[in-house]
Amino acid sequence: MRISSLMQKLKKIQGNKSSKENNRLETSLQNELNEWLYRSEVLWRQKSRELWLKERDKNSRFFHLSTIICRRRNTIEAVNNNAGDWVAEPKEIRNVFLENFKILFSEEEVETPQQLDDLVNPCILDVENQLLCSIPSPKDIMNTLFQMSDLKALGPDDFPVLFYKEY
Template structure:
């Protein structure tokens, strides 16, 4: 679509939607910087559809993205912040090393910054909730290459059960819990509690998957349709509000796009896309990451105790051999009967 010394813009069509991909380079000098950022802002503002922009912005968002060197003046224009604010865009995050640029050799560099990144419009971020931006290893360069991956393979991972607050607004939720919890379980008390919790969890999962759906209202009047629609809007708002964890918003805002985006960003922040091993190598496969965590916890809590020889002889016995034999002996039916009748 467009290209110059600072940016290359191409239009991409895939199975999900049509979107704009922009590769941008932010010049470090003020005279060229203002023009390059102005062209980028004009291009993205004029584009009507979803877009994503990746590249070397030569700019950081906050002081946490830099180690060493001058932090910069607060009066200096931060073009990256202005672009994200004016276009209502979001940072795509990263996996791997935090910094993408180093002054000198990476091993002993005094100054490091996160100058390379990816930003996208909200519509593009919602369309690709599972994308990753990986910071790769730098080879013969002070810049680390970044990789935008939109074709991640789905990998199954067990998700813990969470009670959804929206279920409380459904009349069928309470009977499911009561009927499951009141079933007789003939076990010890602590086992009984565990069995009831597991049964209730499984019942709620089944109810949520197979039963909890809006009832057919094709034959109802328009007033009934409006009432049911309003109820489901409230439930959807509560659901996305809980998942987004943005509790400062009040019910009634009905900003579903904001809730959905917050939930996606929260999930991506909680997701582990890569982990660095003790030898300095990176693991990106999800199965290997889970295996590494499991093995580390096993080694952490594994206790190897080497007792000195004959340590048992250092402890004096408290009872005699005859008393020990009497304690280990199985009582006879007559002894059990006499004991019970004496209680």
């Protein structure tokens, strides 16, 4: 009711002769009308969600229509390619996205200056490095295995340590 009364007042003022007072009054009425229209939009949006929540489990016409509307809203119908042209074919849209993602996630060649290598002193000695790179003996593996807790964490094959201790 408030929206219709504001629209009638606005029509009446717009029909009058233009003056500072009429322009100021028209602006204030338009602002108030916009506020009420926004409130009405929010109200209907909330009502539609409430109705959808109530009736979505039923095989109703409302549910099917809301699903179709959501599907249309979530569809990409056209995109701009790198040349600035609009692409509307689904295969071409897919290719545009694919190319952009390839560019976005491609690895760039990084060049490091030679003088940076000597900035950090090595923290592992050559002897320690050889020990770290060597393959452990079966005895070392068994000692390490028997030092671990039985049921703490699963291994990469989803077996606990207890399995290996027993079998």
